Amino acid sequence: MLIVGPAGSGKGTQSKKISQDLGIVAISTGDIFRVNIKEQTDLGREAQQYVDAGDLVPDSVTNRMVEDRLTWEDAANGFLLDGYPRNRTQVAALDEMLERLEVSLDVVLELTADREELIARLKKRAEIEGREDDADEAAIRRRLEIFESETAPMIAEYESRGLVQRVDGLGPVDEVNARIMEALKA
Ligand code: B4P
Numbered sequence: 001m002l003i004v005g006p007a008g009s010g011k012g013t014q015s016k017k018i019s020q021d022l023g024i025v026a027i028s029t030g031d032i033f034r035v036n037i038k039e040q041t042d043l044g045r046e047a048q049q050y051v052d053a054g055d056l057v058p059d060s061v062t063n064r065m066v067e068d069r070l071t072w073e074d075a076a077n078g079f080l081l082d083g084y085p086r087n088r089t090q091v092a093a094l095d096e097m098l099e100r101l102e103v104s105l106d107v108v109l110e111l112t113a114d115r116e117e118l119i120a121r122l123k124k125r126a127e128i129e130g131r132e133d134d135a136d137e138a139a140i141r142r143r144l145e146i147f148e149s150e151t152a153p154m155i156a157e158y159e160s161r162g163l164v165q166r167v168d169g170l171g172p173v174d175e176v177n178a179r180i181m182e183a184l185k186a
Helices: 011-022 029-039 042-053 059-069 088-101 116-130 137-160 173-185
Strands: 002-004 025-028 080-081 109-114 162-168
Touching: 002 011, 002 137, 011 025, 011 080, 011 173, 029 042, 029 059, 029 080, 042 059, 042 137, 059 088, 080 137, 088 116, 088 137, 109 137, 116 137, 137 162, 162 173
Parallel strands: 002 080, 002 109, 025 080, 109 162
Antiparallel strands: none
16 A cells, blocks of 8 residues: 655655554655664665655665565564655666566555645744754755655556545544544545
């Protein structure tokens, strides 16, 4: 399963809940980058400037990282990818990875929310968690722009494959989660 949506739409929040409910591992490319940046690994040093600016980390780096992560034992019984793929190049890479793993994609869950709500949520999180990319207005704008220019066309591609379930991400977390569970039943 994939979970997609603009920054602040609730991807990370909901993927943790879905992972618990369905007993499958949630893999967040954003979280992996943040851990590596904190620990200043080679990957973290490579990714930091892009994450802080709200740009996508280069596809070659991101694809390699996901390909490696999908070979871990905890992904053998199914997985949820949060924040990956984010553009068409990553879709093509993921298609190849899934083919090699002999896994087929069941659903692409798209969370939606209006721009004002997205910005309000990210600013609130900046106060609570102090993420650099939430604290910087230019980085927030950049993330939302990239969603429109690169990720939305990618979602359209999955839509043409009949895989997209769109869920309204507005409202309390538990309400959104209930909507997601309903959509997944369908
Ligand atoms: P991500 O970690 O994916 O960051 P995000 O888009 O902001 O989503 P996140 O999951 O953190 O937030 P959520 O909407 O759950 O990416 C960060 C950066 O990593 C990218 O900019 C890029 O540089 C890099 N990156 C990641 N993946 C990449 C890829 N595939 N290719 C290249 N680069 C990549 O939640 C936001 C806030 O809203 C939270 O504070 C939450 O508490 C709140 N919230 C959630 N649901 C709510 C609700 N219903 N009501 C109120 N608040 C809610």
